[in-house]
Amino acid sequence: MTAKKWITVLALLAPGVGLIAVMIGTVIYMAVAQSLGYYSLMGESEFSFEFWDKMLGRKAYYKSVRFSIYIGFFSALFSVALAYPLAIWLRKPFNGSLLIGAVLKAPLLVPGLVAAFLFINVISYNGILNQFMQWIGFWDAPHRLQNDRNGYGILVLQTWKNMPFALLLLTGAVQSISDDVLDAARDLGAGTMARFRKIIAPLTISSMQAALVIIFIGAVADFSFQVIAGPTNRQSLAQFMVFFKDSGRWHDAAVVGVTLMAVALIGSALLAFATRIILKGGRIK
Amino acid sequence: MKQATINKILMYSLITVCAVWLIIPFTMAVLWSLVDPVEPWTADKLLPPVMSTYRWAYMWENSSLRPALFNSYVLAPSAAIVTLLLASPTAYALGRIQFPGREVAKLITLLPLVVPGFVTAIFFSSIIFQLGLHAWRFGAILFAHSVILMPYAIRIMTVSFEQVRQDHIDAARDLGATTIERWKVAYMPALKPGIMAALLIVFIQSIEEFAIAFIVGSPSFVTVPTLLFSTLGQDFVRPNAAVLALILIVPNVIMMLILERLLKSANPSLSSGKG
Amino acid sequence: MSTIDIDRLEMRFGNFTALKDISVSVKEGEFVTLLGPSGCGKTTLLKLISGFLKPTNGTIKIANEDVTLTPPEHRDTALCFQSYALFPHLTIKDNIEFGLKQKRVNGSERKQRLQDMAGQLALDAQLDKLPNQLSGGQQQRVALGRALIMRPGVILFDEPLSNLDAKLRDSVRVEIRRIQQENNLTAVYVTHDQSEALAMSDRVMVLNGGVIEQVAPPETLYNAPSTSFVADFIGGANIMNAEVTGETEPGVWALQTPIGEMVSKSDRTPAAKHIKVCWRPEAVKLVDSPVNSFTARVTERQFQGSYTDLFVDIGGNGYRLKTSDPGIYPGENINCSIEPSDLILLEAIQ
Ligand SMILES: Nc1ncnc2c1ncn2[C@@H]1O[C@H](COP(=O)(O)OP(=O)(O)OP(=O)(O)O)[C@@H](O)[C@H]1O
Ligand SMILES: [Mg+2]
Numbered sequence: 054m055t056a057k058k059w060i061t062v063l064a065l066l067a068p069g070v071g072l073i074a075v076m077i078g079t080v081i082y083m084a085v086a087q088s089l090g091y092y093s094l095m096g097e098s099e100f101s102f103e104f105w106d107k108m109l110g111r112k113a114y115y116k117s118v119r120f121s122i123y124i125g126f127f128s129a130l131f132s133v134a135l136a137y138p139l140a141i142w143l144r145k146p147f148n149g150s151l152l153i154g155a156v157l158k159a160p161l162l163v164p165g166l167v168a169a170f171l172f173i174n175v176i177s178y179n180g181i182l183n184q185f186m187q188w189i190g191f192w193d194a195p196h197r198l199q200n201d202r203n204g205y206g207i208l209v210l211q212t213w214k215n216m217p218f219a220l221l222l223l224t225g226a227v228q229s230i231s232d233d234v235l236d237a238a239r240d241l242g243a244g245t246m247a248r249f250r251k252i253i254a255p256l257t258i259s260s261m262q263a264a265l266v267i268i269f270i271g272a273v274a275d276f277s278f279q280v281i282a283g284p285t286n287r288q289s290l291a292q293f294m295v296f297f298k299d300s301g302r303w304h305d306a307a308v309v310g311v312t313l314m315a316v317a318l319i320g321s322a323l324l325a326f327a328t329r330i331i332l333k334g335g336r337i338k
Numbered sequence: 339m340k341q342a343t344i345n346k347i348l349m350y351s352l353i354t355v356c357a358v359w360l361i362i363p364f365t366m367a368v369l370w371s372l373v374d375p376v377e378p379w380t381a382d383k384l385l386p387p388v389m390s391t392y393r394w395a396y397m398w399e400n401s402s403l404r405p406a407l408f409n410s411y412v413l414a415p416s417a418a419i420v421t422l423l424l425a426s427p428t429a430y431a432l433g434r435i436q437f438p439g440r441e442v443a444k445l446i447t448l449l450p451l452v453v454p455g456f457v458t459a460i461f462f463s464s465i466i467f468q469l470g471l472h473a474w475r476f477g478a479i480l481f482a483h484s485v486i487l488m489p490y491a492i493r494i495m496t497v498s499f500e501q502v503r504q505d506h507i508d509a510a511r512d513l514g515a516t517t518i519e520r521w522k523v524a525y526m527p528a529l530k531p532g533i534m535a536a537l538l539i540v541f542i543q544s545i546e547e548f549a550i551a552f553i554v555g556s557p558s559f560v561t562v563p564t565l566l567f568s569t570l571g572q573d574f575v576r577p578n579a580a581v582l583a584l585i586l587i588v589p590n591v592i593m594m595l596i597l598e599r600l601l602k603s604a605n606p607s608l609s610s611g612k613g
Numbered sequence: 614m615s616t617i618d619i620d621r622l623e624m625r626f627g628n629f630t631a632l633k634d635i636s637v638s639v640k641e642g643e644f645v646t647l648l649g650p651s652g653c654g655k656t657t658l659l660k661l662i663s664g665f666l667k668p669t670n671g672t673i674k675i676a677n678e679d680v681t682l683t684p685p686e687h688r689d690t691a692l693c694f695q696s697y698a699l700f701p702h703l704t705i706k707d708n709i710e711f712g713l714k715q716k717r718v719n720g721s722e723r724k725q726r727l728q729d730m731a732g733q734l735a736l737d738a739q740l741d742k743l744p745n746q747l748s749g750g751q752q753q754r755v756a757l758g759r760a761l762i763m764r765p766g767v768i769l770f771d772e773p774l775s776n777l778d779a780k781l782r783d784s785v786r787v788e789i790r791r792i793q794q795e796n797n798l799t800a801v802y803v804t805h806d807q808s809e810a811l812a813m814s815d816r817v818m819v820l821n822g823g824v825i826e827q828v829a830p831p832e833t834l835y836n837a838p839s840t841s842f843v844a845d846f847i848g849g850a851n852i853m854n855a856e857v858t859g860e861t862e863p864g865v866w867a868l869q870t871p872i873g874e875m876v877s878k879s880d881r882t883p884a885a886k887h888i889k890v891c892w893r894p895e896a897v898k899l900v901d902s903p904v905n906s907f908t909a910r911v912t913e914r915q916f917q918g919s920y921t922d923l924f925v926d927i928g929g930n931g932y933r934l935k936t937s938d939p940g941i942y943p944g945e946n947i948n949c950s951i952e953p954s955d956l957i958l959l960e961a962i963q
Contacts, residue, residue, distance in 0.1 A: 062437050069428025069492055070443050076462070076485045077449040083461040083468075094467060149348060156356050162590045164546035166566045167583040171363035174370065174576070179380070181366060213359075233698035236665055239685045240692045241712030241763065251711075255702045267451070274454030277548055281570050291456040295553070298460050310457045317454055 084314070087307035094303055104304040113288065114309070121290040122316060124204055125273030128211035129265045129324065135212065136219035136264070140227045141253065154224070158217040165214060169281040172210050173199050199282060206282040211272045219264040226260035227253060254332045262328050266321040273317050290316065371580035393577045403582070406565040413476065413561065414544040417483040418537045424484060425491035425536070432492070433499025447493070450486040455549035458486060463554045475559040482550045487543050491536040498532025538597045542590055562586050615676030615689065615766035615799055616641055617662065622671035624657055624823075631657045632823045635671070639767075642797040644790070645828075646810040649820035650846070655803040658820070659769050662801060663692045676766055686715075691760035695772045697752045699744040705755050706740040712763045730758045733792065750781045754788075761792060768793070770802040774809070786813060807847050811835065819843050837881075840960045841889045850891040851932045854962060857883045865953060872907045872927045878953035885961035892951050894922075895935040902950035909934070911943050 063071075086092055090101040108114050143154050160168065176182050176198040183195040199206065230253060238252050254261075276291035283289065288296070290313040297306035373379045374388035397403050431437070432444060450458065462482050466472045506524040515523060548563045555564060566582045569575070622635040632654045639645050647655045660666040662673060664685035672681045680688055691712070699708050709730060713723045731737045734754040744752055753773065760768055773789070774782045790813055793800050804810055810817045811831040819826040819834070819842070827839045838844035841852045855868040861876065866883060868875045868890060877890065909925035909932070916939060923934040923941060934949070941947060 058435075058437075062431050062435055065427040065431035065435075066443060067427075068424045069426075069488060070446050071428075072424060072485055073449055073488055074446050076482075077453055077458070079465060080453065080458050080461040083464055084457060087461070087464065092464070092468060094464070147348070148345065153355060156359055159360055162587070162594050164548075164563060164586055164590065166546075166548060166563050166570070167586050170566070170570060170579050170583045171367055173570075174366050174580070175363055177576075181362060231696065231698065233694045233696045234700060236685070237692070237694055237698035237759075238700070238711070239665070240663055240690070241759070242686045242715035243711075244686055247715060252700060270452060270454065274456055276456050277567060280567075291454065294456060294460060298463075298553075303464060306460060310460060313454055313457055317452070 081314070084307050084310045087303050088311045090304060092303075095301070104308050108305060108308045113293070114312075117288045117290050117293045117309075118312060118316065120204070120287045121273050121275075121313070122320060124207055124211065124275060124279075124289065125269045125316075125320060126324075127208050128215060128272035129269040131208060131212045132215040132219045132268050133223075133261060133264050135216050136223050137261075139220055140223035141249070143224060144227050144230075145232075154220075157220055160214055161217045161221070163214070166277055166281075168214050169210060169278055172206070172213070173282055176206065200285050202284045202286065204279075204284050204287065207275070207278050210278050210282055211268075211275070215268045215271065219268060222260045222264045223257060226257035230256050250332075258328065258332050261332075262325040265324050265328060269320055269324055270317045273320060274313055367580045367583055370577050371584055373577045375577075393581050397578055397581045401569075401578070402560045402565055403562075403585070406560040406562045407585070409476070409559060410545055410561045410563075413480060413483070414541045416480055417487065417544040418540040420480065420484040421487050421491045421540045422495075422533065422536055425488050425495055429492050429495030430499050433496040434502070444496075447489050449489075451489050455486070455547075456553070458482070459549040459553035462550065466554065472554075475555050478554050479550055479559070482554065483540075483544045483547060486547075486550070487540045490539050490543065494532050494536045494539070495529070498529045502528040535597060538593050542593050545589055546586065616674075617767060617799065617801070618674040618677070619662075620672045620674075622658075622661065622668050622673065624654070624661060624666065625669045630823055632661070632668075635825055637818060637825065637828055639799055639801065641799055642794075644793055644800045644802065644813060644815045646814040646817045647801060647803045647820060648807060648810040648817050648846075649805065651805060653820045654823045655805070655820060656771055659692070659771050659801065659803055662767070663690045663769055664688045689766035691763045691765035691768050693756050693760045693768070693770045693773045695775060697744075697756040697776075699752060699755055699759075701744055704741055704743060705736060705747070708744065708755055709736075709740075709758045709762055711759065716763075726762050730762045734758045734788075749777055750785065753777060753781075753785055757789065757792075761796070761798075764796070765798070767799045767801065770800065772803055772805070774804075774806075782809075789813075811847070819846065821846075837957060838891070838959070841891060844891045844957065844959060848893065849933070850893055850957075852889055852891045852959070853930075855888055855890045857886050857888065866958070868956075871930055872932075875905050875951070875956055876953045877956040877958055879958050881958050883958050883961075887962045889959040889962060891957050891959055892955055894933040895920075896955035897934050897936070897949050897951055899936060899938065899941075899947055899949055901948045904950070905953060905956065906948060906950035909947055909949055911941055911945050911947065914941065914943055 083092065088104060090104060091098050139157060143150050163171070174180060178195050178197060178199070180198075182198065183192070186192040187195065235248060235252060238248050243251060274291050275289055276295060279287075279289040279292050283292075290309055294306045294309040294313065297303075297309060369386055369389075370379070371393055372389040372391065373386040374390040374392050377387045379386040428443075428447070432440060459482075462478075463472070466478050471478060502525050506528075507520060510520045510523045545561075546563055547561075548567065551559070551561045552564045552567065555561065562582065562585060566579065566586060569579045569582055617637075617639040619635055619637050622632060623630070624632040635658065637645075647658060649655055657666065661668055662675075664680070664683055664687075668681065672679055674680065675689060700711065703711065706727065710723055710727055713726065718726075727740075731740060734757065736751065736754055736758060739747055739751060739755075744755065747755065753776070757773070770789070774785055777785060786809065789802075792798075802810075802813065811834070814831060816828060816830050817834050818828040821842050827834060827843045829837075829839075834843065834847055838847060838850070841850075844850040844852060853870050853872070855870045855875070858867045858869055858874075861867050864878060864880060866877050866879065868877060870890065875890075907927055909927045911923050912926050912931070913924040915922040915924075920935050920937055921939050921941070923936060925932050925934055925947075
């Protein structure tokens with residue numbers, strides 16, 4: 054390539070990729086730098102591990118890391134576990150399959166906050182779910198479902214919002230497996246489970262990893278669902294970070310922010326790796 | 339099993355799925371938004387005792403709904419256009435020029451999707467503070483939205499640019515078309531659906547984006563999502579929140595219908611967004 | 614190896630009847646070809662036999678056991694797909710062994726069978742590759758091996774050679790036949806290539822529009838087609854309407870045809886008074902004869918090397934002749950005749 058062509062390419066890339074690299078790069082740099090004591094908005098700016106040291110001594114910090122990982126992992130797991138059978142079911146068109154697909158994917162269009170509102174509306178103390186359970190005689194009295202201690206509400210909400218996304222990715226992948234290949238497996242004696250384990254899963258592994266990772270990153274960093282529907286005695290990392298920022302403790306917020314990025318990154322890598330190991334029986338090619 | 343039985347089972351499963359998945363939540367929201375304040379909707383009644391559009395009128399008159407709508411609907415189209423303008427040159431390079439490091443460049447475009455939204459929001463606001471730019475919140479949010487939503491626009495436009503056929507360009511050149519005419523004849527027809535799709539997707543995402551609008555905008559700059567968030571917070575009035583939730587969802591549904599049309603008429607590979 | 618007995622099979626897709634009243638039996642070790650134009654229901658019949666489709670009526674027995682409702686994974690059949698349908702993520706070895714693993718055949722036997730099969734198909738060097746690293750012919754052989762290693766009672770082929778070039782097609786064809794005979798497999802083979810069907814099969818079953826036109830050994834099919842569709846589809850024929858005027862002696866029928874009065878010698882009794890008859894272009898002799906002779910004017914000539922195609926006009930109708938004499942040109946009038954046994958009686962005119 055000539056120098057002139059290089060200049061053209063770089064000029065073209067500058068407003069797009071260039072801007073992204075600069076801005077996100079600066080954000081990451083700022084997070085790391087502030088976590089190490091630089092760029093103080095109030096007092097002295099100097100390098101120190103003080104904020105990390107103090108943070109690592111807090112119980113709430115570990116609780117929050119654990120809670121975020123818990124939410125992220127199970128949201129990704131449930132969404133994908135639910136989406137897989139649906140994707141396989143919807144692989145071949147049948148009467149009404151388009152409609153079912155559209156209904157299942159509709160939550161993609163619903164903004165997260167609206168989803169949270171719809172959800173707490175349904176599960177509220179006098180909400181329709183409680184009424185229904187009492188009506189069928191399953192419960193004697195209404196249960197308090199909102200802000201439950203284990204974060205089940207968030208998991209339901211995350212699954213509702215993210216399953217369609219996983220379904221979108223997996224339907225594409227599952228549909229690209231040819232009928233003949235599945236028929237051949239069947240003809241050779243593979244039952245439903247064997248076909249899934251030996252043919253469908255290995256052939257859709259990259260879409261599955263993509264779905265798991267993207268949902269994991271979104272759910273691990275969740276703020277609004279946690280604030281609205283999550284347990285009141287727990288804090289997600291994002292919530293924790295916002296709490297510090299709101300009280301002007303930027304360096305502490307930065308420590309949590311860097312932790313959150315690290316958790317997202319390492320968690321994604323582990324998830325993708327684990328998927329591969331489980332589905333391919335440890336054989337890496 | 340008989341075909342009729344299977345069909346019946348399918349019909350029932352479809353109805354159940356619809357109900358649990360969508361109809362119940364939305365019906366509840368609509369009903370709540372219609373509850374008239376003269377008589378509360380208590381648990382023992384199936385429908386609200388008195389229904390009216392009072393809440394809608396009330397929210398319109400007495401909350402920050404109007405400024406929020408104004409902000410959201412100025413912000414989103416601006417973000418869509420700015421994003422498209424920033425993304426197009428990169429998309430052109432990625433789609434039509436072979437250069438070493440192209441794959442790396444493609445990976446970098448995904449960065450905003452990998453860094454959690456609240457981390458971006460908080461440290462972006464920190465940067466703004468350091469630079470002393472926090473006064474102009476609209477500009478800051480517009481800029482941030484443009485950057486974090488750029489991956490979608492770049493991805494869609496790259497595919498569009500890849501689909502411009504070289505023989506069309508060559509033919510136009512061969513027939514003596516000027517650069518501008520060449521763009522009009524060979525590029526625009528192939529790019530148009532991509533441009534529309536990119537604009538719509540960025541628009542929708544910007545309308546519902548919460549983290550940056552909340553962190554950078556608060557407390558003075560409200561958008562519909564931040565307003566909804568505060569309504570869901572301390573002084574939670576269910577009917578008012580229902581009104582806001584419904585308002586927030588309307589543009590999405592309309593835009594998606596348009597998008598669906600567009601994608602159907604355009605190349606199918608756009609909609610799948612593989613790769 | 615096992616028998617197949619199909620009884621009054623019918624397959625409807627909604628209102629569309631893809632197969633109607635199919636009854637046929639295949640003997641042990643027999644090689645039967647399903648021949649017919651595109652869309653006539655060949656693949657559908659194969660899918661019914663292998664179990665991917667359930668018939669709307671009728672029964673299928675394999676080895677005298679009713680399997681009409683048995684799912685494919687529990688049938689003793691192996692299907693060779695037109696598209697090969699190799700598993701793209703598995704090596705050749707894993708592809709071939711796939712079925713044995715499903716059946717939980719133990720490791721040492723699996724290894725033995727794999728080696729035999731790879732040897733037979735000359736795939737020894739390919740075992741560790743992935744399907745997309747193989748040539749078309751090799752992939753075809755893997756598909757074949759994957760089916761054959763199961764030692765199925767019935768092996769089914771759906772146009773297995775259609776993706777190969779002409780030369781490879783001949784050699785794989787011979788290969789398939791050899792393996793089928795060596796292992797004495799019962800085989801059903803789908804093709805729409807008539808020469809392939811004639812060359813390979815013990816019996817050919819001609820399908821048209823979802824019904825069986827004729828099931829017969831290749832020679833019979835060619836020499837004594839029973840319908841005008843078969844006559845025309847296999848080898849081509851001149852088909853005429855005829856009126857049966859009488860039986861001159863046992864097995865010899867007098868006919869009134871557009872090219873004059875003719876006689877036909879046939880074991881068949883005419884199906885009706887008005888029937889169709891046919892004669893092969895190559896059955897015509899360019900000599901005068903006391904019976905079945907006529908004069909034809911040549912309108913067009915196509916030299917084909919070992920023979921020459923002539924398009925002729927007889928009494929205002931066009932026909933085709935094949936001759937080894939290259940010295941006949943358009944405009945000439947020639948005297949021709951047909952042996953009574955070469956004039957074939959076909960179905961009644963509806
Ligand atoms: N699932 C189905 N639903 C509706 N109609 C079908 C279905 N499968 C096949 N058909 C119809 O049945 C008829 C026979 O199809 P089939 O695939 O058996 O043809 P074929 O003889 O194998 O043709 P080809 O030589 O082109 O492969 C066709 O008209 C086809 O359109
Ligand atoms: Mg077919």
